[in-house]
Amino acid sequence: MDIFGSFALVLALIAAVYAVGAGIAAIRTRNPLLTKSARNAGMSVFILVSMAVVSLEYLFFTNNFSMAYVAEHSNRDLPIFYKFAALWAGQEGSLLFWSWLLSIYAFLALFLNRRKHPELMPYVGVVLATVQTFFLVLNNFVATPFQILGHASAGGALTVVAQADGHGLNPLLQYPEMVIHPPMLYLGYTGFTVPFAFAMAALLGRYPGEKWIHITRRWTMVAWTFQSVGILLGAHWAYAVLGWGGYWAWDPVENASFLPWITGTAFLHSVMMQEKRGMLKVWNVWLVFVTFMLCILGTLLTRSGVVSSVHAFAQSSIGTWFTCFLAFILVACVLAFWKNRDYLRSDNQLDSLVSRESSFLFNNLVLLAGCFAVLWGTLFPVISEWVEGTKISVGAPFFNKVTIPIALFLLFLTGVGPLLAWRKTSYDSLKRNFAWPMAGGIAAGVIALVLGLRYIYPLICLIMSVFVTLTIAAEFWRGASVISARSGTNIIASAGQLVMRNTRRYGGYIVHFAIVVIFIGISGQAFNSDIQQEMAVGSRMNIGPYTIVCQNFDEVKNPNYDSERATLEILLDGKSLMMLYPERRFFLASQVTETMVAIQSTPLRDLYVVYAGRSPETNRPVIHAYLNPLVKCIWFGGLILVLGTALALIPSTQPVMVLRGATEASPAPGSPLPQSVGVAHGDD
């Protein structure tokens, strides 16, 4: 099976190289047969890489411990679920996984557009196949997952040395989310290759019109959703598994996944400027380029150990490969841009500071500033080592100081932006759209102040959240009542119709609402508290409204791990609420100890209990309890976000006007027509 897998990888590389060569030849000669051949080669890569993936999984499921990768990341007693996930537990498998997901995307992009855009697709195929070639080179020559354990004997023959059992999967990864989180994040990382390919193709082929930007936007949304889900699942995994009471530590690997998400978000907004007003063309192309480069940089940071991190994956030569590839992409982007820069001339100018355009510009400005700050902070140890010779790292205070104001400003724009008119917004329309929501927000802030909220950022966050929620609710209300008045259906059904008539616009509002919910969850952090205490059976400790009573300590053994466990009774206001069982597991195969956190989660707050180990002096168990308000909102917001993006990807039921020169469609300044009753306006 290993030979089968290796062979499939070699063939995949040949097919990818052929797809690049034949694709370039097809563009030059315009030979339809050659075009088709290049496309088929590009699609066949998917089948070949799939074979390699299947054979590696087969080796895992058959416990073939003569394979280095299997022996390092699996063992006989590993549950089946995790044998599947062991595919991406290490360097070689992760890179194979990257290749495979990329091949899926490439296959879909080529297959779905096989009869469309004949001028554009050959370029797309070449770009996709070039990226694929790079990863297949790594899979074949630098980090092959099909390495056999053994040593050369005297006669030159290879003696295969199988191990009785493997080292087991890293216990940190033995958690259900670890089966979903890496694929989601990788689907995000790899997914941004497709928008990159389309942007590059449009630029190189000087593809006329804005059609490519529509295609790119949809693919970006898909990748962006996966990236969002991946980041949130990663945060949740860190929260539920690492046992330090938080979910985001500004760790380099976390930052790496956050960077392309930021630029992707910026692109999803600024793309509308190009669709509606023909502005920001250069900016958009570069946003797509930069997003893709940040994905490669993210993979580089994660896989090479350039910046030390709690994830701390093995250091290896892989960094040099990625750095060279990154430099190659940068050069390709600059050249392609320089050669075709006249193709990206802007059609319009900024007309007014209080307009949709300027809200998008500010949105992009602060998102990019945030991206730059996070990138700078993440790479600072590397940069300072180059410049000064000493490695200097920056910690969470740096990131928080910069990103919190940016986040709050973005939250403000989330409320304001969608309701501003294109070109110029009148004072009347401002008053009509924002007076009540702003009054609501300020009222909420005053009530919170009276109730004793004294932290400035959570207070601003609260005001903004109420404001944004009210503007969104008002939008739904206005749109739905128009439909309701015309068709006589009730308001809820009308709201449903409203969403389906313009999924892009109202799906977008739902995503905005999701962001509000996530922000509320994050602002809860300001009120976190914790306590740590040695416990004996019968002892108590208090945190917030909870009392924790220690009932028992016991030890559990099973083939995969031994564990020490505390049985804690949780009392809420003196009444017994439930039992929690924080645990420490000692995994037998890997000889590693892990903390299993016990969480009692309610929408209002999480009680988070960790078995912190035994006190060195008394040998009594130490229990560390955290009270984390509102954390659940973050995960719940994630669900809403997925729902919103999924809605936005469904085609609208009403044919939507594609607005090239949208200036006529926007209401004239001061128009009595509420701009927000957007059902007939086309999508925004």
Added chain:
Amino acid sequence: MTARVKFSVGSAIIIVTLLSLAYVGFTESKTYYHTLTELQSLQGSALHQRMRVSGNVQDGSIQRLPGRVDFVLVEQGKVLNVSYAGRDPLPDTFKGGAQALVEGKLMPDGRFVADQVQAKCASKYQATPQQPASTGAANTSSSTLAPSNSRLS
């Protein structure tokens, strides 16, 4: 004023604000990395900065005392005595032979007082599978399967 000028002024205000916030955050949280070898050649103000030092925890050097944990970090023959006095329990991965990253300050007597200790995450613990089996039998003994740190240093 044209919209362009107004927008530029707004952008400038935002960028200056963010830059000053970044500067404050940077001075508050910057931490120097030093190797054990560099630590011994540091002079002047560099000695009093907050710093991070990484090394391997010497086997058997971990002493749990009331209120603190003492251990010795080794790297390329150099040693550093560390006292950890933070309030969080030490991570699970922290044990003799593990690679650890300590953060804190160097005391005048040469002892390093750490308020944070990180031990490298378990995915670093890759064994060296290339060891030839002594008898040529298909199975190696289980002792060679234990995580080894040979690739860490």
